[in-house]
Structures are given as structure tokens and as C-alpha cells.
Amino acid sequence: MSLFAEVWEAVKAVGAGLGAVNKRISEPAVTEFYPYKKPEIPPVSVQFLALIQNEDGTDRCVACLQCERVCPSQVITIERKRNPEGKGFVLERFDLDFANCMHCANCVEACPVSAIVTVGAFEHAVYDINLLKADKAMLDHIGHEARVWYSPKFGVELRTPEGKIQKAPPEMQPGGLAELLKAEGGEAS
Amino acid sequence: MSRMPLPADRLVQPKLVGYDPTRPRPWLERLAYTLFFAALWAMVILAYGAVPALFRRFGWLSTTAGFLAYAVVEAVLAFLLAAVVALILIVVLRKYLGKVQERVGPMHYGPAGVFQTVFDALKLLGKEDFAPKRVDWLIFRIAPAIVFVSAFLLMVALPVAGGWVMADLNVGLLYIVAVSTLGAYGVVLGGLSQGNKWGLLGGFRAGAQLVSYEVPLALALLAVGVYAGSLRLSDIVEHQYGVWHVVPLFLSFVVYLVASIAELKATPFDLPEAESELVAGYNTEYSGMSFAFFFLAEFVELFLLPGFMVVLFFGGWHGPLFGLAPGSFAAGVLQSLYFLIKVAVWVWIFLWIRATLPRFRDDQLMDLAWKGLLPLALVGLLVAAFLRMFLEVL
Numbered sequence: 001m002s003l004f005a006e007v008w009e010a011v012k013a014v015g016a017g018l019g020a021v022n023k024r025i026s027e028p029a030v031t032e033f034y035p036y037k038k039p040e041i042p043p044v045s046v047q048f049l050a051l052i053q054n055e056d057g058t059d060r061c062v063a064c065l066q067c068e069r070v071c072p073s074q075v076i077t078i079e080r081k082r083n084p085e086g087k088g089f090v091l092e093r094f095d096l097d098f099a100n101c102m103h104c105a106n107c108v109e110a111c112p113v114s115a116i117v118t119v120g121a122f123e124h125a126v127y128d129i130n131l132l133k134a135d136k137a138m139l140d141h142i143g144h145e146a147r148v149w150y151s152p153k154f155g156v157e158l159r160t161p162e163g164k165i166q167k168a169p170p171e172m173q174p175g176g177l178a179e180l181l182k183a184e185g186g187e188a189s
Numbered sequence: 190m191s192r193m194p195l196p197a198d199r200l201v202q203p204k205l206v207g208y209d210p211t212r213p214r215p216w217l218e219r220l221a222y223t224l225f226f227a228a229l230w231a232m233v234i235l236a237y238g239a240v241p242a243l244f245r246r247f248g249w250l251s252t253t254a255g256f257l258a259y260a261v262v263e264a265v266l267a268f269l270l271a272a273v274v275a276l277i278l279i280v281v282l283r284k285y286l287g288k289v290q291e292r293v294g295p296m297h298y299g300p301a302g303v304f305q306t307v308f309d310a311l312k313l314l315g316k317e318d319f320a321p322k323r324v325d326w327l328i329f330r331i332a333p334a335i336v337f338v339s340a341f342l343l344m345v346a347l348p349v350a351g352g353w354v355m356a357d358l359n360v361g362l363l364y365i366v367a368v369s370t371l372g373a374y375g376v377v378l379g380g381l382s383q384g385n386k387w388g389l390l391g392g393f394r395a396g397a398q399l400v401s402y403e404v405p406l407a408l409a410l411l412a413v414g415v416y417a418g419s420l421r422l423s424d425i426v427e428h429q430y431g432v433w434h435v436v437p438l439f440l441s442f443v444v445y446l447v448a449s450i451a452e453l454k455a456t457p458f459d460l461p462e463a464e465s466e467l468v469a470g471y472n473t474e475y476s477g478m479s480f481a482f483f484f485l486a487e488f489v490e491l492f493l494l495p496g497f498m499v500v501l502f503f504g505g506w507h508g509p510l511f512g513l514a515p516g517s518f519a520a521g522v523l524q525s526l527y528f529l530i531k532v533a534v535w536v537w538i539f540l541w542i543r544a545t546l547p548r549f550r551d552d553q554l555m556d557l558a559w560k561g562l563l564p565l566a567l568v569g570l571l572v573a574a575f576l577r578m579f580l581e582v583l
């Protein structure tokens with residue numbers, strides 16, 4: 001009898017498998033239609049770096065060289081000169097070699113004025129590696145294109161359609177939603 | 190200024206021709222598959238019914254030239270039918286596996302990707318048919334032809350409706366066994382000739398597997414022959430007017446089902462071409478049209494083995510005729526529809542099994558063939574013989 005019992009077990013197992021497979025036909029596909037439908041990138045994601053300029057077109061960067069010093073890959077090259085009109089320095093050159101950058105965002109952490117930030121743009125595959133060597137104009141351009149960016153000092157910032165720079169609402173901030181919920185819970189209790 | 194192309198240049202939105210992922214259109218897919226089925230039906234009617242009827246009507250078959258022309262036309266039609274079957278089944282398989290695995294499957298060509306195989310075939314036609322340096326050239330070139338021809342020859346003996354068969358052989362069952370075994374030669378030779386260890390292993394496995402599964406398959410066929418009292422396939426179908434053979438010969442049917450999946454080298458038994466172990470098994474080194482012929486043969490068999498299963502166990506073309514005279518052309522058209530529907534259901538079940546089960550290990554495979562299926566097939570043969578005896582006595 002044990003042979004028949006074994007065969008019956010096997011038939012039951014195969015039948016259960018067939019049933020499970022048949023159920024999955026009606027479930028929706030999880031496929032990402034990437035190039036046709038761009039995915040939503042969360043506001044805090046290290047996809048690319050950008051230099052942010054103020055609304056009046058001046059550089060946020062104060063040429064303090066912190067990012068150049070902290071970069072583990074040593075891909076940032078800054079040249080600066082004394083500001084002829086006042087104190088401090090102005091940039092002469094700001095180069096960043098994205099080919100060797102490891103996207104660790106140490107530079108973003110180090111920047112005291114949130115001039116260098118992380119942005120969500122991610123489609124940067126090019127055929128010529130030299131095209132990945134960005135200069136200041138390039139980084140400024142990425143900053144101008146960006147609608148939303150992040151730095152630890154100022155949190156997530158937005159560029160409105162009119163070109164104004166604003167702090168993003170708390171639910172877009174990292175941990176902001178959790179804090180909001182906690183605050184609500186605190187009020188309730 | 191930067192030498193980097195600005196990101197704005199790359200914000201191009203590519204368009205997906207014929208498919209909008211935000212708006213899946215299942216009705217369009219269903220329509221496409223219905224049209225596929227209709228095309229298959231039309232091809233079957235043309236190849237098995239219309240052209241022979243035409244030649245007979247005008248009496249061309251009595252002259253030598255007429256007969257030769259008939260043979261040539263039928264061969265071309267059978268080849269076209271094989272191509273249509275393979276084109277349809279490949280895309281159906283890929284779509285079905287995609288649905289099961291929660292993907293979308295092919296989607297770029299035609300509505301929801303239903304013309305994908307046409308473009309695949311064009312791609313394979315355009316590729317160089319490359320033979321590596323170390324291959325045994327003659328055998329390497331002959332192997333795909335053997336595999337394809339053996340699948341193609343089976344088509345000749347397939348009765349799709351009453352009187353609709355290219356060659357109504359009086360030894361039809363033996364013919365099936367002989368010709369389908371020929372395909373195993375092609376696979377083994379293709380694997381061994383290519384001077385590649387994956388191909389060699391695939392060939393060995395294919396040899397072991399196909400030879401072991403031919404035995405229970407042949408015994409299951411023999412049981413049907415014994416029970417029906419004839420080896421002619423149309424006689425076997427006629428014999429099922431009262432009750433389909435699947436009821437009295439259930440054991441043989443189970444053996445045939447398992448053995449034919451093994452013949453197909455489909456998933457629970459896909460050891461000869463196990464992608465995760467051997468690169469592609471026996472067809473590793475094949476490219477271009479040689480590879481396409483292996484592929485074509487596999488999918489023609491995926492149509493033919495369920496086809497013979499329907500002929501042997503599920504009453505072939507039987508179905509309500511609505512008052513049409515059996516033997517007339519209209520009745521043949523309707524009967525071929527019944528036959529194709531039954532085959533389609535069985536192809537679906539084969540694909541379902543393929544999507545479900547994981548791969549056997551080599552020794553389990555041999556265990557199943559020799560310790561499980563062979564005794565079962567012998568018992569089935571005994572049952573068939575006794576039932577036949579009782580039928581004779583009654």
C-alpha cells in the first residue's frame with residue numbers, strides 16, 4: 001500500500017504546484033517599463049552631484065576646499081582666488097571627474113553651505129569616458145536642471161517653476177514623515 | 190564649457206510601437222491569438238483537406254506528373270504548416286511563461302508582441318551560420334536536418350479529420366515510433382560532433398534520456414494498438430466511437446503523457462539542454478539557421494505529440510457533426526476544428542506542466558523511466574490485452 005500512498009502524495013504535490021502556477025497568471029506583471037516610463041526617484045538619492053547657484057545667479061560655493069579635501073577618490077579639483085571686492089574667495093575652476101567618483105556623497109556631507117548637493121538624475125551612460133569629466137559650467141547646469149535636491153545641512157530643497165528655491169515640505173524630508181507621525185501621536189496621547 | 194552632452198539632450202521619451210504599458214489591452218491579445226488559431230486552422234484545411242481534394246477532383250493523381258506535383262505541393266505545405274505551428278507556439282510559450290512568472294513577455298513587435306517570433310526568425314536567417322574549428326563538419330551539419338526531418342515526417346501520419354491525412358499508413362503506430370526515434374539520433378549526433386564539453390554532455394544526456402523514454406512510449410502505443418486491433422491511426426480513431434481510449438487505457442495514457450514530455454525535452458526533463466548546468470546542451474555551438482532548425486523541430490514536436498495523444502486517447506476528430514455527412518468536405522472542416530481545439534488544450538497543459546515543475550536529476554530520470562514507467566507501461570499493455578480479449582468474447 002505504501003507505493004500507492006507515495007504515488008498519491010506525488011500526484012497531490014504536482015497538483016498543488018499546478019494550481020499555484022495557474023493562480024499566478026491573473027496577477028499583474030511587476031515589470032518596470034523603464035525607458036518608456038521613467039521611475040519616480042526619491043528626493044534623497046545619490047544619483048548625481050550638482051552645484052547649486054542662488055536665485056540671483058551667484059555661486060553658493062564659498063571655495064572652502066572642504067569637498068576637495070574630503071573626497072576619498074580625489075576627483076574634485078578646485079582653483080580659487082581672493083575675492084577682489086571683499087573677503088573670502090571666488091572659484092576659478094571646479095572640476096569633478098564622474099568617471100572615478102564613487103558617489104559616496106562625502107563631499108555633500110562636508111560642504112558647509114550646501115553648495116554641492118545630490119540630485120536624482122541618473123541617466124548618464126555615455127560612450128566616451130572623457131564626457132564624464134564635468135567642469136563648473138556642467139555642474140551648474142545640472143543644478144539648474146534639477147527640480148529637487150538634497151544636502152544634509154538644508155535637507156531637501158525644491159526649485160519652483162518660477163525659479164525660486166524653497167525648502168521642501170516635511171513629508172519629503174528624510175525622516176520627516178516619521179517625525180510628523182510621531183508629533184501627531186504625541187499630540188494624541 | 191563642458192564637453193559632456195547636456196542632460197537635456199537625453200530626456201528623449203522613446204515610444205513603444207504597438208504597446209502602451211500604461212494601457213494593457215487584453216482583448217487585443219485575445220484577438221491576435223484567435224487569429225493565430227484561425228490561421229493554423231486554415232493551414233491545416235489547406236494542407237490536409239483542400240489540396241488533396243482538388244487533386245482528386247480533377248483526377249490529376251492518376252498521372253505520374255500529377256502525382257509528383259502533388260507530392261511537391263504537399264511537402265511545401267507541410268513545411269509551411271510546421272513553420273506556422275512553430276511561430277505560433279514559440280510566442281505562445283513565451284507569453285505564457287511570462288504571465289506565470291509575472292512578467293509581460295515579448296511586447297515590442299505587433300500588438301502585445303505577438304509578431305516577436307517572426308522577427309526572431311528573420312534575425313536567425315540573417316545570422317552567420319558559424320561552425321567552430323573543432324567540429325566534425327559533416328555530422329555537425331547533418332544533425333539539425335535529421336532532427337527537423339524526423340519531426341516533419343511525423344506530420345505526414347497525423348490524421349486531422351475523417352479521411353484527411355497525407356499518408357494513411359497501415360503501420361501508423363510503428364511509423365511514429367520509428368520516426369520519432371530518428372530524432373534522438375540527430376540530437377545525440379549534434380551534441381557529440383561539436384567538440385564542446387557542454388555539447389558532449391548534453392548529447393550523452395539526450396541519448397540516455399531519449400532512448401529510455403522511447404521504450405515506455407512504444408509500449409504505451411502498443412497498448413493502444415492491441416486494444417484497437419489495428420496499427421492504422423484512422424482505424425484507432427474510428428474505434429473510439431463509443432468511449433475514448435483514455436478511459437479503458439488510463440495507465441497507458443499516463444505513461445504516454447510523461448514519456449512524451451520527456452521526448453519533448455521540456456522542463457521536468459530538460460536535462461539535455463539544461464541552461465543552468467550546460468550552456469545550451471546539445472545545441473551550444475549552433476547558430477543561425479542550424480539553431481533555428483533545432484528550435485523549429487522542438488516546437489513542431491510540441492504540436493505533434495499532443496496531436497498524437499489526441500488521436501490515440503481522446504477520440505481524434507470526434508465531435509458533434511450537426512447533420513453533416515461524415516466524409517464530406519464541410520464535415521472535414523468541422524472535424525479538423527475539433528481536433529485542433531483538443532490539441533490546443535493539450536498543448537496548454539504541456540506548457541502548464543513545463544511552467545510548474547523543476548528539473549529532474551539524471552539518476553532520478555533514469556529511475557523514473559526504468560523502475561516507474563516501464564512496469565506501468567507493461568501493466569497497461571496487459572490491461573489493454575485483457576480488455577481486448579473481453580471485447581472479443583462479448
Ligand code: SF4
Nearest residue numbers: 071101102104105107
Ligand atoms: S561623491 Fe564621494 S567620490 Fe564623488 S566627488 Fe563626492 S566625495 Fe568624491
Ligand code: SF4
Nearest residue numbers: 061062064065067111
Ligand atoms: S565644500 Fe561646498 S563650499 Fe566648500 S568648496 Fe566644496 S562645494 Fe564649495
